[in-house]
Each structure stands twice: as structure tokens, then as C-alpha cells.
Amino acid sequence: MIExxxxxxxxxxxxxxxxxxxxxALKIAAVVVPVYLVIVMIFGVYWSFTPDMPNTQYxxxxxxxxxxxxxxxxxxxxxxxxxxxxxGGFISNDISPPGIFMDDMPAWxxxxxxxxxxxxxxMRENFSRSQSQSQEDGDLAKAEPRFSFSNNSWAVxxxxxxxxxxxxxxxxxxxxxxxxxxxxxxFYARADNLRYWxxxxxxxxxxxxxxxxxxxxxxxxxxxxxxxxxxxxxxxASTELQIKTPWLEIDNVFYESRxxxxxxxxxxxxxxxxxxxxLANKNAxxxxxxxxxELEGTQQAMFSPMVLNGSGFGFLANHSLVMASYISRANGAxxxxxxxxxxx
Numbered sequence: 001m002i003e004x005x006x007x008x009x010x011x012x013x014x015x016x017x018x019x020x021x022x023x024x025a026l027k028i029a030a031v032v033v034p035v036y037l038v039i040v041m042i043f044g045v046y047w048s049f050t051p052d053m054p055n056t057q058y059x060x061x062x063x064x065x066x067x068x069x070x071x072x073x074x075x076x077x078x079x080x081x082x083x084x085x086x087x088g089g090f091i092s093n094d095i096s097p098p099g100i101f102m103d104d105m106p107a108w109x110x111x112x113x114x115x116x117x118x119x120x121x122x123m124r125e126n127f128s129r130s131q132s133q134s135q136e137d138g139d140l141a142k143a144e145p146r147f148s149f150s151n152n153s154w155a156v157x158x159x160x161x162x163x164x165x166x167x168x169x170x171x172x173x174x175x176x177x178x179x180x181x182x183x184x185x186x187f188y189a190r191a192d193n194l195r196y197w198x199x200x201x202x203x204x205x206x207x208x209x210x211x212x213x214x215x216x217x218x219x220x221x222x223x224x225x226x227x228x229x230x231x232x233x234x235x236x237a238s239t240e241l242q243i244k245t246p247w248l249e250i251d252n253v254f255y256e257s258r259x260x261x262x263x264x265x266x267x268x269x270x271x272x273x274x275x276x277x278x279l280a281n282k283n284a285x286x287x288x289x290x291x292x293x294e295l296e297g298t299q300q301a302m303f304s305p306m307v308l309n310g311s312g313f314g315f316l317a318n319h320s321l322v323m324a325s326y327i328s329r330a331n332g333a334x335x336x337x338x339x340x341x342x343x344x
Contacts, residue, residue: 044098047088048105050258050299053266054078068274069127069187073174075270076119079263080147080167083112084160093154107252111259113151114204119267120144120166122197127187128173137185139176143169189275191282191341198338201264205331208260211253212324214245215309250320251307257323261298261330268292284340287333294330298323 054075084090091099092106124140146166153159176185245253272279272288279285302319310316 108259
């Protein structure tokens with residue numbers, strides 16, 4: 001009987017200890033979890049801020065760069081480094097909070113990355129080559145595919161490591177540009193080279209403008225064949241199209257456009273330095289500055305906590321249509337600039 005009582009007492013003590021232990025764990029969890037969530041939210045908000053433009057000497061007005069191509073190459077390097085080293089780092093491939101829950105900043109990063117890829121390709125294929133049958137630069141040939149690597153790989157290899165390798169090759173190319181003993185490293189600031197890159201920029205901006213305008217979802221006539229009676233397409237399509245960007249995706253398109261414009265502002269300012277003589281000869285300097293002015297309008301502070309998607313002239317604002325307005329005007333200005341550059 002006494003042994004049974006002792007056993008019951010021992011079990012009661014163990015149960016009490018377990019209850020107290022669980023109660024303490026719950027109390028700790030009740031404090032730690034909310035604190036953790038608040039910290040994650042604070043970092044999420046901080047990481048969502050768009051970084052400032054790279055503050056470098058080659059982007060300042062009235063600055064002369066000794067070596068042609070240094071400004072454009074430096075702009076490409078600085079934009080990519082800012083993409084990787086901004087608060088929170090490169091977020092697109094994050095697998096932990098708060099990065100995994102963020103979608104606006106990864107969309108912004110994607111817009112920047114697309115412009116980095118396009119410019120690095122133009123430098124490899126055109127800017128560094130005198131003609132179509134000339135040999136491509138070795139460093140640029142290694143840098144360009146690094147920037148084309150997937151933006152959501154978090155390991156083996158991580159996206160950041162590939163992009164930093166690309167930066168390393170760009171820096172090697174920039175050093176060789178200034179070395180008189182290595183004349184094979186060149187940057188040809190010609191009107192036809194600039195037109196080639198601007199054609200890609202024009203196409204990117206045109207697509208973004210359409211996707212932003214599609215937030216309203218108005219029907220449009222099918223102009224895919226450009227009214228050419230002899231033109232053909234793979235499969236038949238309706239004469240009237242209804243295109244609408246889904247409501248849950250419109251904020252991603254908005255921030256992708258901001259990232260695209262952010263990178264282009266920096267690149268165009270560098271191009272203004274390297275191609276100064278070409279632009280002056282074509283009377284195109286003012287046209288380039290106007291493109292930059294339009295793109296700078298896309299970087300204005302947005303005081304709304306979310307991207308609003310009102311219906312055109314409706315009660316609520318439509319931030320996508322405002323962004324589309326700036327993008328469309330910049331796109332039209334690029335078309336005019338390419339026409340100027342094509343003139344003899």
C-alpha cells in the first residue's frame with residue numbers, strides 16, 4: 001500500500017513538472033513568436049525601399065572620361081553591385097522570411113536584371129566589336145552568360161555568385177580598356193551600335209507599357225499583321241482582343257517597370273558621356289536627356305501603401321496607368337532618338 005502511494009506521488013510530481021514545463025514553453029513562445037514576427041515585418045519594410053542611384057563621378061555633368069567606354073562599363077558594374085548589395089541583398093532567391101514573402105522587390109530586381117542582361121549582351125555583340133565578323137572580347141564573352149543565369153537559384157550555385165563572377169569579368173574588361181598595351185580591348189561609340197541597344201530598350205518599354213495599360217482591360221483591335229494582306233501568322237486570332245493583366249499581378253508589373261526605369265536612367269546617363277560626340281553630331285543630346293527626364297518621373301515616391309488599380313477615370317487612382325504614361329513617352333522618345341541616329 002505504501003509503495004503504491006509513493007508511486008502515485010511520484011507520478012503526480014512528474015505530471016506537475018511536465019505541466020509547468022509546458023506552461024513555461026508556452027509563455028516563452030507567446031513572447032518570442034510575436035517579437036520575431038515584428039522583427040521580420042520591420043526588415044521586410046526596410047528591404048522594400050528602392051536603393052538610391054549609384055553616386056559615381058562618371059554620372060556627374062561636365063565630367064570628362066579619359067577612356068571611351070569606361071562610363072558605360074562602370075554604370076553596368078555599379079548597377080549590378082547595387083542590385084546585390086542593397087539592404088537585404090538579392091531577395092529573388094531567398095528561401096527564408098522575410099524575403100520569401102516579398103514579391104514587389106523581387107519584381108523590381110527582375111526589371112533591373114533584364115536591363116543588365118540586355119546591356120551586357122549589347123556590349124559583347126556590338127559595343128566591343130568593330131564589325132560583325134570581328135572577334136568578341138574574351139572578358140565580355142564570359143560576363144554576359146553569368147548575368148543570364150537564373151535569378152531564383154539559392155545554392156549550387158547561388159544567383160549572387162554567378163552575378164559577382166560577371167562583375168569580375170566586367171572589371172577586367174574596364175581595366176584593359178585603359179591599358180594602351182592591350183589594344184584588343186575596345187569600345188566603339190558609334191551611332192549604329194547605340195541604335196542596336198536602343199532597339200532592345202524600345203522593345204522592352206513597349207511591352208511594359210502594354211502590360212501596365214492592360215490593368216484596365218479594354219478591348220483592342222488586332223494589329224499583329226500590321227494590315228499587310230500577304231502577312232501570315234502561325235494560328236488564327238480574333239480581330240478584337242481582350243487583354244487584361246490579373247489584379248494580383250499588376251503590382252509586380254508596376255515594380256518591374258520601376259526597376260527597369262531605374263537601371264535605364266543610370267545607363268543612359270553613362271551613354272550620354274561615352275557617346276557625347278555622336279549625339280552632338282546628330283543633334284540628339286537633348287532627345288536623350290528628355291528620355292532620362294521621362295524615366296525619372298517613374299521614380300517618384302508613392303504615398304499609397306499598395307498599388308491601386310482603379311478603372312480609368314474611376315474614383316480610385318490607377319498607378320499602373322500613370323506609370324504607363326511615363327513609360328510610353330520614354331518609348332516614343334527612344335523611337336525619335338533612333339531616327340535621329342539613323343540619319344547621315
